[in-house]
Amino acid sequence: MSKPAPARLRCCDASACRNAGGLALRQALLAARAAAGLQPTSLAIGAVGCLRLCGRGPLVAADGPGGSRLWGGLSPEQAALLVAAAWVDADPPLALASPQASPPASPPTPVPPASAPLASSSDPLASYRLDLSHPFFSLQQPVVLEHCGLIDPDCLDQALAHGAYSQLRRCVRQLTPEAVRQEVRRSGLRGRGGAGYPTGLKWDTVALQPPGPRLVVANGDEGDPGAFMDRTVLESDPHRLLEGLAIAAWAVGAERGYVYVRAEYPLAIARLRRALDQISQRGGFGVAFTGTPWPLRLELRVGAGAYVCGEETALLQSIEGGRGTPRPRPPYPAQRGLGGAPTLINNVETLAAIPPILRQGGDWYAAIGAGNQASADKPASGATTATLGSRGTKVFSLSGAVVHTGVVEVPLGMPLRTVVETMGGGVVGGAPVKAVQTGGPSGGCIPAALLDTALDYEAMASLGSMLGSGGMVVLGPHTAMPELARYFMGFCVEESCGKCLPCRAGTVQLAALLDRFVAGQAEAADLDRLEALCAMVKATSLCGLGQSAPNPVLATLRHFRPEYLAACREEPRWA
Amino acid sequence: MASIGTPTQRGCSGAVAGDREAITRLIQLQGDDPAALIEVLHQLQQIEGYLAARSLHQVARQLRLPLSRVYGVASFYHLFRRTPPPVHCCAVCLGTACFVNGALELLAVLELRLAQQARAGGWVLERMGCLGACGSGPVLRLDQGLAIRVRLAPAPKLDAQLEAIGLPPLGRATAR
């Protein structure tokens, strides 16, 4: 079964492509294969995880002797053509940005300008072809996503054939927990959940607590609007996360753990459930993959719609069945977490980077992006700083007004411009980029003038934004900044847990103030009020939600202040 | 359609009459474990369409939790419903990508359009977070289906599009 078929169609079965009709297309392809009298052995058709360019779904890739080709936006009626095309050797590829005919049922998308002529007008699918040599694909460096789009997420055998759980086996059979942690420390990996805390250090903190039980938790709450990196991992390669979490458990001495996923990700939940079932059917992690009686038990916990549950102390409350309200830290969960036991909490992407780090070595990972950082040192209006602390790759989700919407994994330190303009193709319709919003409701905005900033923790923070979890929303010229700030403040008002005063009552007042700017009814004094209240909410809120709720306001004020001034009435009405 | 959406959407298809024993069993399956409260509430809502006070009372008794604690949890999470689900719901994605593509304006249009229907107990308008169709925003979820690229257009054109995807036509106050 692992013998490669001569030709193979990989149908994206992650949620964006499913929403665009991927399931119906795959059914039609299977029917078309049968109608053409072909055997699965000569043309394999299978579901795979995300193929990255989610905005053009449903995506189908064909592998053959001539290489791989990719199509986007096909409808089930075109299945027979695609089955036929899968036999033809790869012809000269088309530009990614070639005009795309839309599926009949939906109105047309704004079509990006064709940057290359149609290669063969005789090919009826030519206008659906996507160019795999386009920078969107060619500049990616898949580490976390190395098997995403190659394997069937529901199939453990395919994952195993690609090396899943081989590092777990090596850890448990050959390495001490300390040796595993040392490799993670060497990699320079920092938490991908937003705060960027060094992962090795956190693992040490948990491991070195006084003797007793420990727990591990994978944080898959991913609530930032515009972020879908963790969902991509969970839907495309669930065993990768489980392996990373199991290795973390070994490294800190835990025998129990949880994967917490937001309820809004039903496909990810279903795939994780199946993955966990597959493991218990084989006798659990210990028996199945390490040949030892290691009793590790991992459980799935599903949220119920609360952004704040991504905050680690709220996450613990929610796992224990309570209201997801944060508590003051210290003590940190690494010291006192679930049931009072030291608890390691890591983001999904952080954990998914662990198996390749152990396979290739921490030094290998730390070298990724290191070259970038030297070349990114060119002075871009003083924006770039040393990027010692940003190693390895990071997954970003690109959306908003950008031409190519999807998921990219690139070395840290890459200039933001490369991701947004070279890979993402800039703004739809050729308009200039106005700004890029990073880090969601806790992040900020990078204005177009600073697009040469390197994507690393320090450079982004120095601009009053943050790398955050990796959501990247591109803004075109039509987005008004006070309105954007109001949008994020509205999000925080909705999502505040209500425990502490500054966030519960302060965000409501901030939203009311921003309403005045959006309506063009503000007074000059409102700007002072806005800034004073932002400072108060930021400094005094209990948890990260309240502490970062003012960030989008502060960042847009910093880079787009004239828009706020223009929203002020000239004179108070009674003057 | 396939399993995209949120657990509450199951409620859109209408509630099933409460079955005390089914609830007893589902809680037993969770080992009568108070830490499983959220999972129990999810399953309860799947059976009954919403979390009725009577059922919450049963959950509290069987898990041996204070009533107010159960109510506090049931009311904290957005996806839990404490009233019977509407006959039809139309949810607008307010994720950032859809926002940038005009979701708020669309919401305002839909608010007007569905106001009459909501009073008649037919359609209810909801807001939701990103559904992962960000490349094709703005996105609407209509009962179980999904409508993508519902772009704001001049009134007659948009009205026609909304009607085409199954929303009740303007000016008729009853749901199908």
Add this chain to the structure above:
Amino acid sequence: MGVITLSVNGAAVAVPSGATLLAACRSAGIALPTLCYLEGLSPVGACRLCLVELEGAGRPLAACVSEAAEGMVLRTDTPQLVNFRRMGVELFFAEGNHVCAICVANGCCELQDVAVAVGMDHSRFPYRYPQRSVDASHPLFSLDPNRCILCTRCVRACDELEGAHVWDVAERGSHCRIVAGLDQPWAEVEACTSCGQCVDACPTGALFRKDDTNVTSHPQRQRAALLQEARQRHSWRNQGPPPP
């Protein structure tokens, strides 16, 4: 038990190890405003009024939930802290409906005391005038949620002292409110023993005894501490005059 020395507003203070910054400030004779803290109940750090600045820390700390450590240098009175606290009190007033003139707690309300302490006479933030209805179903007590500041002292008193857990917080964000049972009238919640601990713990006039008038209300706010001591250490501090 070891001793920790630290400096508060320039004065040296010694406290037993494990003490909070709030205890350290109070032992130095410095009054810090507090609302969600009540001696005898577990601290939650929710009102954010007891803020102090710790030298070298990025942001102010809530003194009631922070542990003292050797050599800490604290300030409780910087202009920034004074400003933040005042804004906090303004937010409290703008969030509810506090009409002191007709409140049973007038004169014995901790919110009022804090407002005086921070020098706040009006809110710069627009009042939100929430619509909240009074629960007068209980034979002895009433809840007027208009005056509730969501400190959760009642929730903790009922749970930690009486063990009844009648109250909890429902909803979230600005919709948060205190509910009895399954959001029922108080009198219908059979778990309530009518002990009155929640009423004694309430810092405002939100929970009150029906037979109190605004002149004669005597909230027993020290009871929580006495009861906790009795429970945990079997030690009773008898109060009141001896029998004649």
